[in-house]
Amino acid sequence: MADEQQTFDSANGLAEAAPHYHGHRERLRARFRKAGEDAVSDYELLELVLFRAIPQRDVKPLAKDLVARFGSFAEVMAAPRARLKEIKGIGDAVIDELKIIHASAKRITRGEATKRTVLSSWASVIDYCRTAMAYEDKEQFRLLFLDKRNQLIADEVQQQGTVDHTPVYPREVVKRALELSATALILVHNHPSGDPTPSRADIQMTQSIIEVAKPLGIAVHDHIIVGKDGHTSLKGMKLI
Structure with missing residues (x-):
């Protein structure tokens, strides 16, 4: 033609x-x-x-x-x-x-991530987190709240910050988990720079949430950091 x-x-x-x-x-x-x-x-x-x-x-x-x-x-x-x-x-x-x-x-990848037990569909969870957050120009802190069967109860953006910082308050995180009767959490945030390497502040913040959550019977399964260049799991790096 x-x-x-x-x-x-x-x-x-x-x-x-x-x-x-x-x-x-x-x-x-x-x-x-x-x-x-x-x-x-x-x-x-x-x-x-x-x-x-x-x-x-x-x-x-x-x-x-x-x-x-x-x-x-x-x-x-x-x-x-x-x-x-x-x-x-x-x-x-x-x-x-x-x-x-x-x-x-985002709806499609979220559906893939939540139609099965979250921990048995980990690749779908990563795909969803990257689709939802990896290309944002500001940092976001997202929480995936899980029940005792590790199925998703709720997915919420708790905080949005600047290009390189998001304020996170461990007691507020745990308070919200208790409100939803969640027994486990997956923490997710993005690095607008593209590099998903965790900072010292990321590691310290994760440990602080674990310390507050553990006595109340709430487990932190992982903290995932996503960026344009990939993703990082703090659990996979043996940092938690």
Whole structure:
């Protein structure tokens, strides 16, 4: 199929060239249908999302610009609204489309993580935590509250901080666990720098929560730190 197709203008009876990107859109959709997600790059997958929000414009340059600026498809989806609005050609309709995709991804991975006993679906828990938090531009401290069967009772963001610090209060963590009748916790937070290596403060904070929780019969199974470059388990590192 040629990039330029002929369409008929009923008003004047003349044939006019369709925009060049029409053929590109159809070819990209066809490749995605036939070969799946592995057949398209990050910017091409982003194009497929943008087709719906921007039906009357060539979106390839915008998709390439977004991936170049933020680093990857996932980072574009997770980018703050304020930063997305800084980019020429991006309006509320486009941002809404991106945020719908991001929210959908989080719902899917959360469903995978919670449909079975949490400790027997650990890979799904990690996937969910990374999807939910790894690309945030500020630190968040998330708590997964578990019952005696290690099934998820609740998943809550307790604190949100700055680019490199989140205040965490061990007694508030344990108080919330008691309110929910939780018998175990998984602590999760992100490092916006991308490096999930735990800091001394991360280790000390984890130990403080364990000390407050243990006498009340609440176990801390792990503290997971996620970032763009991967994740770290304090239990896996034998730090707790």
